[in-house]
Amino acid sequence: MSSVETPDFRFQELAAGYSLGDLSEAEWHEIQSYDRKIFQAMIERFEEASARTFLTFQNTVPSESMPAELSSRLQKMATGFFAQEKPKVVANSLTVAPSSMGVREISAWLCMAASIALALCIWLPSRRGGIASLEEQRATLIASAPDILRSKWESTAADTRLGTEFGEVVWSSASQRGFMTLRGLPTNDATKEQYQLWIIDPSRDDKPVDGGVFDITKDGESVVAIQAKLRVDKPTVFAITVEKPGGVVVSDQKRLPLLAKIAAN
């Protein structure tokens, strides 16, 4: 194999790395220097080659059946899909800036476009009487928002009787929307206590932002929409506390079952 590092080979190497998901931070910066359309086209050729390679290896192992519960969840998701009439989302997963525009300008445009598209996603269904479920709204946000942040919940207690997987939080600062997926959190009696979400955003100040009060009414998985009372731009921690019914303005954080930390970029 030739080891000649021509610019063309480097271009291909970066596209291959992108397709394999192994680009370093420095390489992410490096790909910004290429023409976006040309680089995107090259990536797609590698993605197609990777897909064919996956299928080749897949052909050598027995196929595996999807869990029945997941299948019924998908069927439920399918039921309302056409009714939603989703608008096309213009956001692109690749953040390579065209040579004529700066990265910040592109990001701003993508964020704005995604915000508009997301707003339409939420607005259109309600106009047509078909309201998307929280699961669908969450999936739409994840699929559409270019700035999506996600982090797993971690228990603050050493006691692992509740399990070790608690779900995750997803948040888009551009659209100021987010969702919590929660597993293993005990159901609460809303007349005695409620859960409350707090969001720590050091770019604002050191006071946590109230993310809304909510209840866990069933065992298993719950999806809860985040209701941030103030703008959140750079969240670093999401924390769930147990408070009196209706929530509190300032939490003493005596009962803080779950935390999710956002990894620094």
Next chain:
Amino acid sequence: MLEVDESPSQSVGSLLALVARREPQSLNQCIEQYGNLIWSIAKRYSPSQADAEDAVQEIFLELWQKADRFNPSLSAETTFVTMIARRRLIDRYRKQSRSVEATGVESDFDEQPDMSSSASAELIDEAAKATRCLDGLVVNQRDILRKSIHEGKSHSQISNELQIPLGSVKSFARRGLIQLRQCMEKFSIAGSGVAS
């Protein structure tokens, strides 16, 4: 050498075209047709069962939203579905904490093998074409690409498993994929991009 049946594929027709035309039953057919394949991909690229299940939901949503972009003259439908799934999974874990290593969910290979569906037949045909190209790689490259692309392992995991320096794993994987792409395009089995 991978042995693959080269019998002609039974075309599944364009199920995604039905989705794009908003045929009422098409979404459930899509789940039935591609659910197991997408699940297989998600399991390998996800650190837990719960993550894999979340990912499958995201992938289907994206697949339905992008169904109108599928062009049967450029690629087989199974390839398109796999592209969408892999892209979503790589993007998903790229955005998540990078400290999390995708270790894959425990496989349950006791489950009934099911290679009889029309999607599997198409899969076999796709694989037969690509096998020629894979056979042209050196053993190390093929092993690394299998672990990376099929098993969803990170390059540091592969480096540990194969006792090969991380930089070499990265280099082998990228160069192997470059060689594969060139070979596949030479045999005209990989067209231009189809799933942007």
